[in-house]
Amino acid sequence: MGQVESHLKRIHLQRPPRLKSEEMRRKMLDEARFFRGWLQKPLQIGAVSPSSRTLGRRMSSFxxxxxxxxxxxxxxxxxxxxxxxxxxxERxxxxxxxxxxxxxxxxxVLLRARFPKAHIIEGDAYNPGKALDEVVKGKGLAAVVSSLPLFTRPERQRETLVDMALTRLESGLPFIQFSYAFTQPVKPERIGASLFTRSWIKRNLPPARVLVYRR
Known part of the structure; x- marks a missing residue:
């Protein structure tokens, strides 16, 4: 009987807690949403699955x-x-x-449910209009963090996006972007910026690296 109880206890300890089970279920649902969105609009979504937390933490560290x-x-x-x-x-x-x-x-809709206190603007990041100005008002930006699939847009649009973001930021503050590509989505010299890159994050699908533009 002692061996049976010990075996059952070991199984119980190895069983993932309910929280982990719920997190896994949410992750699977998110991946399904992302894949469905990619199938419908591949140039807007740009990836078949969400970014990994490892990549997210690397980006937030800047x-x-x-x-x-x-x-x-x-x-x-x-x-x-x-x-x-x-x-x-988390940072x-x-x-x-x-x-x-x-x-x-x-x-x-999903973001509003998960982050009810955040300011969520439904629109085109390449042309945010006055909606962004109304939110930030006189406080300004500390950083811009981008998960946009830049390579789905022409080079000129990419340059304009990063250039406009850096114009909104004070000198030295970062525009943080990740990329799956070996080449730079925006050449820093073309917009008068500096570029810092980190090593590849292999645990992301697909592997990605973080690029930080500053001016």
Whole structure:
């Protein structure tokens, strides 16, 4: 009997807790949403699955927390299902200092449910209009974090996006982007910026690296 009880106890300890089970279920649902979105609009979604938390944490590590402490907003472009968003909050960025611009209406509904205090703008990150100005007002931005599939757009549009973002940021503050490609989505010399890159994150699907533009 002692051996049976010991075996049952070992099985119980090895069984994943309910929380992990729920997280796994949510992850599977997110991957299904992402894949469905990619099938419908591959040039807008740009990937078949959400970013990994490892990639999200790497990206969030470049956000200058001293600027966040001063009240600066963090602008996230193309948050999708919110993997990187959750990592930004985990880093210590208040949810109400996050501004998310997402094109997909389905993802916007999901983001509003998951991050009710964040400012969520349904629209085109390449042309945010006055909606962004109304949110940030006089406080400005601490960083821009982008998960946009830049290579689905022409080179000129990519350059304009990063250039406009850096113009909104104070000198030295980062535009943080990830990429699956070996080549640079925007050549820094073409927009008068500097570029810092990190090593590849192999645990992401597909492998990705983080690029940080500054001016």
């Amino acid at each position: 956000v200058p927390m001293e600027k966040v402490a001063e009240g600066g907003y963090v602008l996230e472009l193309g948050p999708g299902t919110g993997v990187v968003t959750a990592c930004l909050i 210590g960025i208040p949810e109400d200092q996050l501004v998310l611009i997402e094109y997909s209406r389905e993802f916007c």
